[in-house]
Amino acid sequence: MSLVNKSIYAILGILSIQPSTGYDIKRYSDKVLSGFWNENFGHIYPTLKKMIESGLIENVPGEVEDRKIKYAITEKGKGELKKWLSEEIQTPAVRSELMLKLLFGNDMSKEATIDMLSKQKDIHEENLIKYLTMQQELTCEGSQITAKRSVYYNAILRKGIINSAANIEWCEETIESLKKLKG
Amino acid sequence: MSLVNKSIYAILGILSIQPSTGYDIKRYSDKVLSGFWNENFGHIYPTLKKMIESGLIENVPGEVEDRKIKYAITEKGKGELKKWLSEEIQTPAVRSELMLKLLFGNDMSKEATIDMLSKQKDIHEENLIKYLTMQQELTCEGSQITAKRSVYYNAILRKGIINSAANIEWCEETIESLKKLKG
DNA sequence: CTAGAATATTTCACAGTGATATATATGTCA
DNA sequence: TGACATATATATCACTGTGAAATATTCTAG
Numbered sequence: 001m002s003l004v005n006k007s008i009y010a011i012l013g014i015l016s017i018q019p020s021t022g023y024d025i026k027r028y029s030d031k032v033l034s035g036f037w038n039e040n041f042g043h044i045y046p047t048l049k050k051m052i053e054s055g056l057i058e059n060v061p062g063e064v065e066d067r068k069i070k071y072a073i074t075e076k077g078k079g080e081l082k083k084w085l086s087e088e089i090q091t092p093a094v095r096s097e098l099m100l101k102l103l104f105g106n107d108m109s110k111e112a113t114i115d116m117l118s119k120q121k122d123i124h125e126e127n128l129i130k131y132l133t134m135q136q137e138l139t140c141e142g143s144q145i146t147a148k149r150s151v152y153y154n155a156i157l158r159k160g161i162i163n164s165a166a167n168i169e170w171c172e173e174t175i176e177s178l179k180k181l182k183g
Numbered sequence: 184m185s186l187v188n189k190s191i192y193a194i195l196g197i198l199s200i201q202p203s204t205g206y207d208i209k210r211y212s213d214k215v216l217s218g219f220w221n222e223n224f225g226h227i228y229p230t231l232k233k234m235i236e237s238g239l240i241e242n243v244p245g246e247v248e249d250r251k252i253k254y255a256i257t258e259k260g261k262g263e264l265k266k267w268l269s270e271e272i273q274t275p276a277v278r279s280e281l282m283l284k285l286l287f288g289n290d291m292s293k294e295a296t297i298d299m300l301s302k303q304k305d306i307h308e309e310n311l312i313k314y315l316t317m318q319q320e321l322t323c324e325g326s327q328i329t330a331k332r333s334v335y336y337n338a339i340l341r342k343g344i345i346n347s348a349a350n351i352e353w354c355e356e357t358i359e360s361l362k363k364l365k366g
Numbered sequence: 367c368t369a370g371a372a373t374a375t376t377t378c379a380c381a382g383t384g385a386t387a388t389a390t391a392t393g394t395c396a
Numbered sequence: 397t398g399a400c401a402t403a404t405a406t407a408t409c410a411c412t413g414t415g416a417a418a419t420a421t422t423c424t425a426g
Contacts (some may be wrong), residue, residue, distance in 0.1 A: 004278060004412085005411085005412060005413090006278065006283075006412085006413090007391075007412085007413080008344055009280075009283065009287075010283055012287075013283065013286065013287030014367050016287065021373085021375090022374070022375070023372095023373060023375080024372095024373095024374095025265075027373095028243065030349075032286075033282075033283075033286070035243075035277065035280075035406075036277055036279045036282040036283075037277070037278055037279065037282065037283055038276035038277055038278055038413085038414085039413095039417065040413075040414060040416095041376080041377095041414075041415090042376090042377080042378080042413075042415070042416085044414055045375065045376065045377095046376095050227060054341075056249055068373085068374070068375095069374085069375080079223075081287070082290060082291075084284075085284055085290075085291045085295070086291070086295060087290050088301065088302070089281055089284070089303070090280065091306065092279075092280070093221035093280065093382080094218065094219055094220070094221055094381070095189065095219075095220055095275065095382085095386095096219040096220065096275075096349060097189060097192075097272050097273065099216075099219040099220065099274055099339055099342065100189075100193055100196065100216075100219075100220055100255065101267075101268055101272070102217075102266050102335055102338055102339055103196065103216070103335065103336070103339060104192075104195075104264070104268075105268050106331075106332065106335075107265060107268075107337070108268045112268070112269060113324075117270075119271070122270070122301070123274065126391070127410065141364070146232055147364075148289075148364060149289065151267075151290070151360055151361065151364055152285055152286065152288070152289075152357030153286070154360075155357045155360065155361075156282055156285055156286060157351060158357070159282065159353050159357075159368090160351045160358065162349050162350075163346070163349055163353075164350070166345050166346055166349035167346075169345060170338075170341060170342050170345045170346075172337045174342075175415095176335055177332065177337075177338065178338075180410095181331060183310065188380080188382090189379060189381080189382090190381085204404085204405070204406090205405075205406070206403095206405050206406080207404095207405095209405095210404095215389080218385075219411075221382085221383085222382095223383060223384065224384090224407080224408095225382075225383065225384070225385085225408080225409080226381075226382055226383075226405065228408090228426060229405065229407095229408095230381095250404095251404085251405065276413080276414070276415095278413085290419080293403090294409095300393085324407085
């Protein structure tokens with residue numbers, strides 16, 4: 001296990017909605033999955049080739065127009081997606097540069113540290129607004145989304161909101177505790 | 184910029200505390216940096232070689248005993264560490280398998296989703312306990328740590344605590360909203 | 367009609383992961 | 397003492413994932 005190309009499942013998921021090109025997949029990752037799933041061309045295209053080889057996806061018949069290459073999920077691909085859903089989630093390796101700087105930033109001035117933290121706070125505040133806006137769009141527009149699906153999508157947005165709020169709270173409290181430090 | 188070996192700074196930071204072997208660096212990452220910074224041998228050793236070449240670190244003189252290779256930070260390395268501290272933090276690429284499953288888990292049963300979420304909750308609860316324990320050790324032991332340093336270290340632990348609590352809250356609320364969903 | 371933005375794919379060097387192989391040193395229980 | 401497990405220590409491998417750049421076409425606004 002362990003060393004598995006996770007992009008496969010993101011791609012299968014996207015193609016389970018509708019057939020797409022590699023470019024579409026990248027765009028979907030940037031727009032819809034924005035903030036919780038990153039994809040890039042350097043990985044998407046080679047992965048698509050491997051997925052064709054293993055029969056998880058196929059070229060959309062009759063649509064190989066021009067230079068565009070459109071892919072669709074196969075029955076085998078659907079099975080693989082379902083199988084993955086039932087598997088345990090592997091806890092990902094974390095690398096927080098911020099925490100590293102905080103731990104090793106002994107000779108970083110108090111002011112510089114506070115500055116760093118307030119920049120982080122700004123980022124999380126922007127994210128919070130982004131998620132709240134997306135949530136409003138979800139509820140207001142009464143879009144074609146099903147009730148069940150909207151519960152799941154809302155959960156994702158709530159994750160973004162709760163995490164952003166937690167980060168903001170932490171930044172504020174840490175800035176305060178630094179300000180109290182003399183020196 | 185952008186494509187930079189971040190392990191360099193973790194290693195410089197660790198070596199700024201005391202000279203260490205590659206193995207020591209890995210152990211420090213697993214014990215002290217546990218939960219917010221991951222390192223592995225496959226990256227540490229090649230990076231150490233590059234760092235020797237660029238003069239950021241050096242072999243500890245007279246200590247090349249047996250097979251152990253001990254490294255120490257150089258003046259150049261100290262300068263590089265300081266420079267990095269003043270640089271902007273790059274927002275890392277995120278890949279949350281949990282969010283992916285939630286978004287594409289249309290044909291995942293409600294029960295399976297709840298099960299997945301409660302497993303995640305368990306993990307975060309364990310983490311929460313871990314961070315709280317570490318915090319107690321920090322305050323009780325009245326260790327040789329300086330007041331300034333303890334504020335920084337406490338901030339790191341608070342980050343773990345606040346994030347874990349936020350995740351637990353989200354898991355609970357999402358499980359509740361799923362339970363209310365009929366079908 | 368033309369400059370620039372969006373679409374689309376390929377390629378590259380590099381960062382980072384986790385497993386495994388190898389070998390020595392140390393502690394421990396019979 | 398010997399045997400056996402565990403800790404120390406380094407090296408190597410195949411693979412995943414990142415971001416930038418090269419290339420070419422198509423769409424769109426001025």
